[in-house]
Amino acid sequence: MGLIGQVLAQFFDDGRNAIVETAEVFRVNADKADERAVTVSEATLKQFAAEFAQTRLGLFDRLINGINRLPRPMLALGTIGLFVSAMFDPAWFSDRMLGIALIPEPMWWLMGAIVSFYFGARHQAKGQEFQRSVAQTLALGAALQKPKVADAAAEPLTTDNAALKDWQAGRD
Numbered sequence: 001m002g003l004i005g006q007v008l009a010q011f012f013d014d015g016r017n018a019i020v021e022t023a024e025v026f027r028v029n030a031d032k033a034d035e036r037a038v039t040v041s042e043a044t045l046k047q048f049a050a051e052f053a054q055t056r057l058g059l060f061d062r063l064i065n066g067i068n069r070l071p072r073p074m075l076a077l078g079t080i081g082l083f084v085s086a087m088f089d090p091a092w093f094s095d096r097m098l099g100i101a102l103i104p105e106p107m108w109w110l111m112g113a114i115v116s117f118y119f120g121a122r123h124q125a126k127g128q129e130f131q132r133s134v135a136q137t138l139a140l141g142a143a144l145q146k147p148k149v150a151d152a153a154a155e156p157l158t159t160d161n162a163a164l165k166d167w168q169a170g171r172d
Contacts, residue, residue, distance in 0.1 A: 047140075047141065050140040050141075050143075051137050051140060051141065068122060071118065071119075072119075
């Protein structure tokens with residue numbers, strides 16, 4: 001820059017570009033808009049990653065979960081198997097049903113209680129696991145949000161006003 005430019009910069013230049021600032025009044029700065037879009041995309045992806053991140057269960061937990069999934073299909077397929085066996089060999093099926101008819105009623109109550117508690121406990125455990133995952137997701141979402149500016153009215157008054165200090169001391 002020449003001597004005249006340096007002299008004019010001393011008096012009129014404060015590091016701003018008046019032409020750019022004036023143009024931005026009428027048209028959005030494309031570079032800054034792209035930067036904001038990238039920032040929003042990154043924040044969105046970061047929040048999605050935090051929401052859908054899952055802790056990996058150990059081998060024992062996965063094995064027990066697999067075993068816990070067996071009774072319902074076994075009951076359903078076993079019932080269908082009884083119908084099929086009744087069609088193929090009615091005499092064999094009749095003998096089995098006579099054996100079941102000889103089971104005393106208290107044993108049926110016990111079996112009903114066991115099955116009810118099993119499925120009830122499983123339902124409760126899965127419900128609690130779901131609620132825990134929702135709570136974790138909400139906590140992560142809250143942690144990813146930008147901190148809000150504190151309300152000025154909530155901040156305690158700090159002043160050297162003697163009358164105000166006396167008044168506050170009188171309230172306590």
